[in-house]
Amino acid sequence: MEIEPSNHVHLTEHRDDEGQRMGMWIFLFTEVILFGGLFLVYAVYRNMHPVDFHEGSIKLNVVIGAINTIILLTSSYFVAMAVSSMQKGKVKQARTLLLLTILCAIIFLVNKFFEWQTKFHHGLFPGMEEFYKLSHGESLFFILYFFMTGLHGVHVIVGAVFIGFILRYIKKGKVNPVRYTLLENSGLYWHLVDIIWIFLFPLFYLII
């Protein structure tokens, strides 16, 4: 275990950057498996109701989905850049990039909001009249759509809040060019949010 003595670190303080990263990776496994359960359910019901899932997925708006995909991919790029900026000591640049990441998250959520709102207008949400006219398979498609994109949305919010905290820590100097594991971990989490969407997008919008 290498301990780099610096002005900010007391020698008696326990610090293990590698361990911090490892903990984050293990936690990300659990997230993957959390969504894995839903992917399994999706696969089973798609197999049981292929035609209904087709009917469902043509009702989704591919354009909004594609735009959101691009936004998330860009945000992942920003956060990765933020980590390298921090490593190179460009603190201000890192902060700007993190702010851009959060901006992307907000745009993503606003898009999602309008997308969901359209579905509500069409009554495609459980509890609404139209929903109960759908076939079993199609109602399953839509509830999976809301559940999975909703859970993903929660992760977007958590990730953005996480990055918000990092911004605060940078301001306080707790995250700095010699000590940036927390920033890396927030980046890792954000990439997870991204990669889950990379699977959700084709499953709901593209495979028809």
Place this chain on the structure above:
Amino acid sequence: MTEQAAIRKQPSFREPTGKYTGILSWITSTDHKKIGLLYLYSIATFFIVGVLLGLAMKLELIAPGETIMKAQTYNQVFTLHGVIMIFLFIIPGIPASIGNFTLPLLIGAKDVSFPKINLLSWYLYVLGGLLALSTLLFGHGPADTGWTFYAPYSIKTGTNVTVAVLAAFVLGFSSILTGVNFLTTIHRMRCPGMSWFKMPLFPWSLYATAWIQVLATPIVGITLLMIVVERTLGVGFFDPAIGGDPILYQHLFWIYSHPAVYVMVLPAMGVVSEIIPVFVRKYIYGYKAIVVSGLAIAFVGYFVWGHHMFTSGMSDTARVVFSFITFLVAVPSGVKIFNWVATMYKGSIDLKPPLVYALSFIFLFMIGGLTGLVVGALATDIHVHATSFVVAHFHFTMFGGTGFAFLGAVHYWFPKIYGKIYNFKTAIIGWAILFVGFNLLYIPMFIMGIEGMPRRYYDYLPQFTNLNRLSTVGSWILATGLFIIFYNLVKGVRKGQPATDNIWNGKTLEWQTESPPSQENFETIPTVTEAPYNY
């Protein structure tokens, strides 16, 4: 060595640190030892609640027909008993309490990797526990579905399934965080010289357990969330009437809940592997075989969930494959048993309370394991499934196995935790009563199960009266034993004789420091040069 208790090099970890004193200094502490004890006390509290519910069930079964409660109440009691015992006692039981306390000591570390997350996981545990108990207070009372929350009944019942399920979800999250913490700790914090194969066996078992916690728990988390969504929005994930598939629920549930039984039993095996070499004064036989078999159980245990569903509707191929893999799990379990027994061969056996618990673990777990083959085989499972045979099998592995090992662990590390020692004689008497009561309680259930007594019934045919009555009497004896054990331990904490730092002459690191350990565990971080059990 009486002066040793008086002269300490460092203050005990029990002294308040930080800005608070009293209970606040405990519930704000990130010291793994304090958190371990917080877990121990809260787990013990829930265990007592679970035992009382179990006693109530047995009392109901003392005579045919309605005795002290109605059928609906009985359903709720066995559900709450299951939820408490599974999610609040036996899953966190050994790892979160004893494991938290001893893991950093055993590997020569100052603390776990993420002390704050460790404390958070205890808070989540308490929150989950309170949620589970809160179902008693409002609406139509606690869930009546059984701890498995099988759909579609769990979707339709009017009882507080939603809250019970959320409790399990929160507890799962707590369990995941403990798992992440332990994995990172074991990877990163072993003291200088402690290579993987110089690590004691209890940390090894915690390591295997933590992987299961991390990789299996999210599945049940998401499944339980689906139950919540289905109940609140009325959509058909699992209810066949609106397009869902109840069998899918069972798959998802057991994908977690079968590996979870290894979360329950692997740490117990680790405890036994720690205790036996110390009390027979011999190097553990087949150290590597025990390590590998533990990992093998964790791995293979992931692929056997289907054996819970032999009668629920699966293809014959699936059933045969699942049955075969189930038999495979018996191999590494058998390896461990042979190793423990071989360790004792020509050893200098000292029958102190911890060893007595370890030995009864081997005996009871063997009965539990061998009857597991009866329910794991396709033909015999048809005969005994959903009978009290299954209940007895499960309790032999979980209570006879993990429960006894848990008590063994408490008796083994007690002097390290408190720096005092309980009365040996009372401990043995308590154990003996517990052991007799245990067998009297569950062996009749094996016999009744084979004769056709269904499980989860509050009523039975008259021919089962005698055996049921015997079983109920057993439950009273068991409770008496538990009471004596608890009394003896509490008395030991309050008025016990001071214990030396290394009262059992153990070779592992936790015995090389003071009792109770100081805040920092070791004065200087130890360096390990030899294998853990060199006697």
